[in-house]
Amino acid sequence: MTWLDLAWASTIAAAIMVLPGLLLARVVGLRGAWMWGLSAPFSVTAIALAALVAPFIGLTWSWVPALLFTVVLALALWAARRLTASRRGGAAAASDSAPTQGAWSASSNAGNAGMWAFGVGVLLAAVVIGIRSVQIVGEPGGISQTFDNIYHLNAVRYILDTGSGSPLDVGAMTSGALWFYPVGWHDVATLVVQLTGVTIPVAVNATWITFSAVAWPLGIVLLARALGGTKPSVAFAAGLAAASIPAFPYLLVDYGVLYPYHAGVALVPAAVAATVALFRLGRESTGLDPVWSTVVLAGALPALALTHPGAFMAWLAFSLPIAVVALIRLLRSGAAARERVIAIIGFVVYLGVGLVAIRVLRPPLEATLWPAIGLAGQALGEVITVSMYHTPIAEVVAIAMIAGVVFAAMRRRPADWVAISLLVVAGSLYIVVAGVSSATIRNLITASWYNNTPRLAALVAVAIVPLAAIGVASLWEKLAATGTYTRLVTNRGRVLQAAVATLAVLLLGLSMQGRSITGAIDGAADGYRFTDDARLLSPDELQLLEELPGLVPEDVAVAGSAWTGAGLAYAIADRRVLMPHTLMDISEEVGTIYDELDEPGAGAELCAALEAENVGFVLDFGSREVHGGKHDYTGFDELATSESVELVREIGDARLYEITACGGLR
Template identity: 40%
Template sequence: MSWISALLPLITAAALLAAPGYLIARLLSLRGLWAWAFAAPASVTVIVLASLWTPLVGIRWTVLPVAVTAVVVMVIAGILGRLLRSSEPATPSPHTPRATVWALVAAGVLLSLQLILIVGDPNNISQTFDNIFHLNAVRYIMDTGSASPLTVGGMTSPEGGLWFYPDGWHAFVALVAETTGTSIMIASNASMIAVAALVWPASVLLLTRVMVGGHPLVTLTAGVVAAIIPVFPIMLIDYGVLYPYFLALSLLPAVLAATIELLGFGSSASGLSKGTLLIALLGGLPGVIIAHPGAFVAWIVLAIVTAGFAYVKFVLGSPARGALIRNTVFFALALALAAVAWTVLKPAEEARGWPVDQTIGQAIGQAITLSPTYGNVSWVAVVLLVIGTAGLIRRRSLSSALPIALYLVVVVLYVVSSAMVWPELRDLLTGAWYNNAPRLAALLPMLVVPIAAFGGLILFRWIRGLLATEGARRRVVAGGIVGVGVVLLGGQLYANQQAVRFVAAVYAYGDESRLISFDELELLERLSEETPEDAVIAGSAWTGAGLAYAYADRHVTMPHTLTSLSEDQQLILDDLADAEPGSAVCDAVERTGTSYVLDFGTQEIHGARHDFAGLRRLAASDAVTLVDAEGRAKLYEVTGC
């Protein structure tokens, strides 16, 4: 299928991410890169706010309630912006619009090309465990008309066991699919590219400007480096697949930038009042939280470290006793609130069982070389990181030390999650991220990009100084620089090419695909013509059969591998092959309305093995009749009851 079919969904996704939030940011007096970077956090906040109130008043999930919410937030932003402008006049800030535009374009193009190569066909899917839930959750939102994080869990826990699920991603993709009339698969891929190419570059460029300044070379370097580290965003569209966390981490740098600026550690004057920064921060956080709480916990950690730096800076300024007491109490309260959030936002214990998988030395090496997953070093980023770190250390100031400190905090958390052998301490420190090393590795690029961008500026000035020499020495120096540059760029291109090739295999349909094979895809695409709209289809989610919900809009008994099955549903999975009139399983079939069965064989995601006896030997069962088959994939109708 041509990528032209994804053009309208891509434009729609970009508009949903940018338009409402950008207008809100401008009304709040944000300008330039600040407005562009906060467009997505504000837009996602609007989307999640709309998702919360629409089911309460009985309105279906469409663009209309999002537009209404956006208008209301715009009015509030306009009022607050006017009040803040009149009470706290701001001074204009220097900026480099041309460099910023080029950096955003470069990052967007590089990331888009990589993701298009990875996905291959816009109708492809990530053949991964979590994607069973993600695709079906989008269908569930479109089916029920409710995108609330308080109701989406009902897809897998009808009895209310999962009362909250961070569904900012799913609400967003459902809007794209509903508005454009495209498939959930295309809408998901278009949304992914829009977030990676539009949101992440602007967000991390703003963090770079706040941390190390807005020099044109810093900005341009940041744009390129943001697009060439496979750890993010490529790893998160491969591993899991963690779409919600991917969205949240794309928003996080902008929110962190506002935090750093608010606490007085911005490298260049933003011209924004404290009130404006605080409102921008509070307005962006809901989007991060509902996209994924793991990113919110990361913000808490990094914000507390920044607040600690601000407190030290304040104390070193020899403040009055009263001010010292007030600030000490405030900092202590912030630490206490962070500790409470750290505990409350920790996922259930059974979800935090990821094992240690390497030594501390290996983990440190992977963190420094930005190679925790694909084994290939991001050479350009690593070299610039080393140079930038050295340059910041030479500045000998708290503001210059902050980027290094934040980076080291994440390095430590990554090492703990992947290598610490003391389980209680490990769980205390990294349980909020499921003790899952890839989730913490994905935080590294956000903090590497600013330091590496600063390293790019230092390197450029050093090279310019070397080339200022005359004659033969200049030619030797130039040749050496070109040679080293070719080696570094070659290594970087190889690292990115390897990552793209590795992840592309996860998105491709094939005869032995981990989730949906060619045969299964063909059968799923015919399902809507061969079954009535009210059909309920039995099948194992572990084999991909549960994706009949996302692909064909047909209800299934098992929409995810972790579904809480009712007694009737479990009975059908256990005994359907032996069903006969008057049997208990036939009563269960009648009560649940189950009328069809999808048999996708025994190949399961992650190589798992689940023996549902009621789905075995269906070809020889009198309980069902074959309706359609494509290779080993078969559709049966329940006729034996």
Template identity: 35%
Template sequence: MSWWSEVPLFLATAGLFLIPGLLVAWLSGVRGFPLFAFAPALTVTLVSVGAVLAPLAGLNWIVGVGLLTVVTAGIAFAVQRWRGDAVGRPARDWANTAALVFAVAVAFFLIGRRLLFVYGEPDAFSQTFDNVFHLNAIRYIMETGAASTFDVGRMAGNSYYPAAWHDMVALLVEFTSAGIPVAVNAVNFFSAAVVWPLGCIYLVRQLFGRSIVLTLLTGVLSAAFGNFPLLMLDHGVLNPNVLAIALLPVVFGAAINALGLSSEVHYSPTIRWLLLLAMIPGMTLSHPSTTMALLAMLVPAAFALAFRRTVTVPADVPAEGQGSRTRAAKLWPWVGVAAYIGAVAYLWTVARPLEAASTWVPIQSTGQAIGEAVSGTALGRPVTWTVFILTAAGLAFLFAQRGTRWIGAVYVVIAGFYVVVSSFPQEDLRMYLTGVWYNDSPRLAALIPVVAVPVAAYGGWKLLAWLAGLPLVAAGVDRIRHATFGKPAYGAVAVVAAVALVGASTYLTQKDNIRDAAESAQRSYLLTPESGLITTDELELLNRLDEEVPEDAVLTGNPWTGTSLAYALADRRTLQLHLLATYGDDVDIIYNHLRDASTDPEVCPAIESTSVDYVLDFGRQEVHGYDHGFVGLQNLEETGTVRLVDQAGDAKLYEITACK
């Protein structure tokens, strides 16, 4: 397989992410760059919510997604006609548009080349524990049509599992007939290399306004952190978090816009709030922990909004009534802040995984954690000093100015979570604050770039502005300006300056930190004779299953050795689709006593009950290096229980013959 052969699949992925959301956003009155920034978040909501609502209406889930898209588009058009008066819509700015396109293209190239290095091949897949569930869940959706977040959870023996990412991949496979691993890589690639930089640039424009320098710096810096997206493709693998975190910047930016804290507000309050509310469900159904991060990030924003509402007396309050009414006007915003904090504190106690699942331990000292939080690194990886300097400068500028301190506080909130999870002792405070993320340091490390990218971009912008103000530099700029002849020549100088800025910032930020993250992630995708989950021999055998095993057959095998991926990769049902799931006494009998079928009277009834026909034997190597037993599946040929059907190296396929 070549990467060029997958270009049509990438274009299909782009269409899947953009077209439904573009339709809704356009009919809402959104124009320009926000149209493309909003579209993926709106699409993910339409797909994931449509999948939840479809079975309630007795519809096929894909039909449900299409119907919800049409209905939502109609509502968007109606609301726009009713309440969609535009506010302060800016004139077209070709220089800014060119900078946007250039910035997104640079980010796409920088992130994309790292991802291609990580994948190696278009159909590569992560050789990690979590990927067993993720890949099988996609096949489960395609086979059963059960794409709801509440249905997908049942595959793992749970009542709920956020399924937006799985829905997007399944939809892409249904429309293109691509293999599941290739579609997974396409969705993750688009999320990381397109959705993420679009969201980062949109967020920076909401925080600091329209600036060509800021836009260009943001494009480069969105690709400068090993913490995201590469860490989420390495640790886990946490595919749903890739999509959820990629959506977080644009959703946070939309929240700032809705609250009226944005530097550019172009739509009526009704439209702004409805757009925000339409984006949050998709991000939540990608991974709810990211929505919890959003709620925490909005606490400083709530304080900033209350402060702005109370520093001045509303103009419509008569002078004689300014006493009591002014006091009331200044009180209610702070009541709202208190209520919001109370609601978030309550959600923090209930919207979290079980404590038994939050077992990750601290990994470093508090001093080290603070250093990593400010430098944008994690897990002891090298510091990119340019990123560290820009981030530190950005924080200094933000806290030095009265109107921007709340933005610095947002950084402190996310960085504080990382410091707590990675360095605080395993006590109640750590569990309360970071149990939402399973007390898992990499999950919180991946959130730092969401706030670090805008802060570092702002720091770079302010430093360049300071540099341009120095007498010697200012004189040089004036000479260049007066040496040019007309707008075309001045425009050429501007283009050269933009390219130089991007080139220099790229050189200074694409350092060991991002390289180490890419190399570590690549090791998770390598297919070798000793791969941790599926080896080259085992994949060769799986690729022949469609010729040797009937479509309705059921296979068993030690799922921890990768046999359960026969479902995702070969479209053959296995007894256990998720490594942590339990499937009852009959399955346990097969796992522990199949080899004793001739002497144990419980085995044949268990085989009949589960309809199992074949056994995949991938040896004793388990994905985490443990040994979970499964003694009933060992040395089967010696007991006469099975017949060898096929073999690739040490990987074997048996047919069960003992009970026939």
């Protein structure tokens, strides 16, 4: 595969991630930046729900059910819009062509005002993140040499094989008891494979790069615009800051690797912006009434929940201060007693639902045993200096964020309080997970994110970007208002103003891409390289997997330890493996094979197991494991001298054996 293949796959991934959502956003009445900013979560909602519904109507997973569901959903929303418009009479009908009325007119015009600046801000982030992402992967088919990636790569193959991308089905790849697994990210990656014909590693890279360089900029620049206003400086600064924080989008494509959660976090800002708009706390509105603003938010949330529950819980955490600010604003507004009572009851119900979600949407206790990585004071310092998870300090972003906090506190508008409160929430969560040792406190507050520090570090970035944009825009406004600037620049014409602004954007972008980002990219890149001491696959092992289709018949299964990378024969070579992941239920037959294969004189039990699983080959990738652990499968200990197998291909230390025990394959 070449870089052109990755570019083509990324283009298709971007189309998948944007076009369905643009249609749905247009239908519900969104325009301008709101339409583009919410396109990614709307698209993922449509795709994930289509994958869920497809098996029930007899369709295998492909672009067909995705397109059908999007069109049907769009028609239903269009009909609902027409129905509500006809019931409200001429004024509501006119809202389809002029999205807002009365007091909303000025703010709704801002939905299109500054649209060019929104586009430039998104483009700045997309270009920088795209370049950095290519530096990370190193080659089009480079894979993250990490533990979780075994599952993610193989899950894409499993969807292709079974024809189902439903979250009710995909979990069966590793456990029949796993009745639900969120696969929104995997559904998108599978569509990329189907529509382009690229290999799974290339499609996976295209998918995560597109979530990083398309979905994330669209959503975070929208959120910055909602909280900081429509001035070009806000959008430009947001785009540059979005590409300049190590904790996101770079950390989560290195650590784990947490592709689904990474995708979910990329979608969170758009959902938060929709929440701000629903409560009318932003610097501009969507132009929709409360009913359709609720529909907009409801359209974004399934994308989060069906991509990763941790992303939904992130939205829930960020929505708390928004709801509090909205309630305080209403209680102070002199609203009627009935409205106040309804608002208070609604807030109590919201808190109740949130508490239930905290209890339900959390992993098992044994999966939340990640310890704190330091002290609370240290964690606070990392938030202030934008150095979460012990990365080098992002000096320029930190200065911009602090300036944003100061200016927002001075202005004290609802949008400013929301911006500050988002940082308080995200920062508090990070301090708890990174700096509090009490298991009771951590399980109460951060268990929804596995008590895992990198996951909460990423959420801090969501709160930092809008404040950094506010800080930069406010400082620029102060500079532009000085007499010196007016005399030297403003009074000399628009060409000079544009040149100075362009130079300022360039210098700001370069200064933000300092050693913190360089270190993050270099560290992540190390985890994507095929080297002799790679944690998952060495160059020899990769070459053997790529040759496997010519050595192993299509219908024959391959044994081998998933911990050594042998399980990736499924994703890379399209050959069924007995262990598609390290953490999975092992059947009695598979256990017998893994315990007894190399023993002399194969017994009836082993022969029955080989026949039941139709196993004909075994991969031996040595004893080096992805986490540096040691998992003994005694049936593979002495393959080199066993009479039960015969060497077929050897590349360095990577070996493929054909199983000759019990007469081999019949």
